[in-house]
Structure formats: structure tokens, C-alpha cells
Amino acid sequence: MEHILLIEDDDTIARGLVYSLEQEGWAVTWKPTLSQGKKALAEDRFDLLLADVGLPDGSGYDLCTAAKCRGVPVIFATARGDEGSVVLGLDLGADDYIVKPFRLRELASRIRAVLRRAAGEREQLAQLGDLTVDLQKAQVNRKGELIPLTALEYRLLLTFLAHPGQTLTRGQLLEGLWDVAGNFVNDNTLSVYIKRLRGKIESPQGPSILTVRGIGYRLEENGDAAK
Ligand code: CA
Numbered sequence: 001m002e003h004i005l006l007i008e009d010d011d012t013i014a015r016g017l018v019y020s021l022e023q024e025g026w027a028v029t030w031k032p033t034l035s036q037g038k039k040a041l042a043e044d045r046f047d048l049l050l051a052d053v054g055l056p057d058g059s060g061y062d063l064c065t066a067a068k069c070r071g072v073p074v075i076f077a078t079a080r081g082d083e084g085s086v087v088l089g090l091d092l093g094a095d096d097y098i099v100k101p102f103r104l105r106e107l108a109s110r111i112r113a114v115l116r117r118a119a120g121e122r123e124q125l126a127q128l129g130d131l132t133v134d135l136q137k138a139q140v141n142r143k144g145e146l147i148p149l150t151a152l153e154y155r156l157l158l159t160f161l162a163h164p165g166q167t168l169t170r171g172q173l174l175e176g177l178w179d180v181a182g183n184f185v186n187d188n189t190l191s192v193y194i195k196r197l198r199g200k201i202e203s204p205q206g207p208s209i210l211t212v213r214g215i216g217y218r219l220e221e222n223g224d225a226a227k
Helices: 011-023 034-043 062-069 083-091 104-122 151-161 170-181 187-201
Strands: 003-007 027-031 048-051 074-078 096-099 125-128 131-134 139-142 145-147 167-169 208-212 216-220
Touching: 003 011, 003 034, 011 027, 011 104, 027 034, 034 048, 034 062, 048 062, 048 104, 062 074, 074 083, 074 104, 083 096, 096 104, 151 170, 151 187, 151 216, 167 170, 170 187, 170 216, 187 208
Parallel strands: 003 027, 003 048, 048 074, 074 096
Antiparallel strands: 125 131, 131 139, 139 145, 167 216, 208 216
16 A cells, blocks of 8 residues: 655644545655654655645745655645746756646645656665665666766676676676776776775665675665664
8 A cells, every 4th residue: 555644734634635645545654844744754754745735834846855865756735736836846846846736636646747757767776775776777876876887887787687686706896897997997906996896886875795704795775784
């Protein structure tokens, strides 16, 4: 069941929405403030954020970055239908925008469309702890920040990704690097690339590359979990 986080400070609207969305078959968590919304986003996994813009402790827009960093699509539902608000919301990366008062059936169909699109995009993304690898753009991000990798480093990361949870021999890793390097990457150079990749991608909440003595290396999704 897909889980929607609803941020709405108006009790009546919120209760109506929770009821209707649950009727559509979604699980709904409702939070009335920006701060509670941020807390929920940090603590739980959601498939979609449906947020009001005018909240007692700030703007719903402040949730957009937090949600998008976690790969959660965002729909804003707000009474502010002026063009400036719509553009701002979409510029922040919102997936859709609906102006109050709206028809519940229209909202439900927009939610379905956004969820479908997000599912398609997720297939192009690999998550390693707090690291996101965008396989389509060949980019690596941590909390929305781009981590620049060289072609060889990226290729090395892809080789690990292609064999989840497996220990790869130095030979297997060298094979993975062959065609991008265009020339032979020797055994010593591999150690250098591993070291550089570690320096770029490892973090307490992120992946780590473990040395398996006498065999090779293994990529752990979450450094802390592995220890
Ligand atoms: Ca409001």
C-alpha cells in the first residue's frame, strides 16, 4: 500500500482528505505543521508528500527540498492560485500543484499520475545509504548535492552495483574498468581508484567499500550497518 504524507493545518480539510485518500486505497499520515512534517519525513518512508503551502510555522515549500532529497514526489495543494506561487512551487521541484478548492476525484487522479511517474523514475535510481546513483544521467548525489566522479570511478561504482552484496575479485573489477580506460588498468592502479572512490562516496550513513583480504572488495550499502 502506498503511503501518503499529508501536511495540512486546516482540521476540516485534513480529515476530509484523509478519509477520501484512504477510500482510494492509500495509507495516510497527517501532520498539521511544517516542523511535524519535517520530522515525519526524516523518520518514515513515504511514497508521496501532499502539502499545503500556508502553514502556521512556515511555508510548505520548505518541505519540498527535504522530500525530493529522499526521492519522495511532491504535490502542493493550496488556495494560492496565483501564477507566482505555482511557478515557485514547480521551480522547487514539485511534481504537481493543485489549487483549492479542488475536486477530490481530480486530486486522486493527479496523485495516481505522480506515483506512476515516480515509480518509473525510481527504476533509474540506485540508492546506497544516503547516496543516490542516477543511472540515466550517470550522476551521483548525496542529499541533493552532486558528487563529481571521474569516468573510471563511476565505472568502478557501477561494477559494484551490478553485483549487489557480492565480494568482487580484483580481476573482476579490472575487467569492469577495461573498456572505459581504453588501456590496461594495472593492479596497483586499481588500489588507487578504490581509495579515491572511497574518499568520495563513503560517509557514516552512506556506502562503504570493504576490503576482503586475499580476495577483493565488497560494497556495503550502509557503512554503519556493516560494522
Ligand atoms: Ca493552510
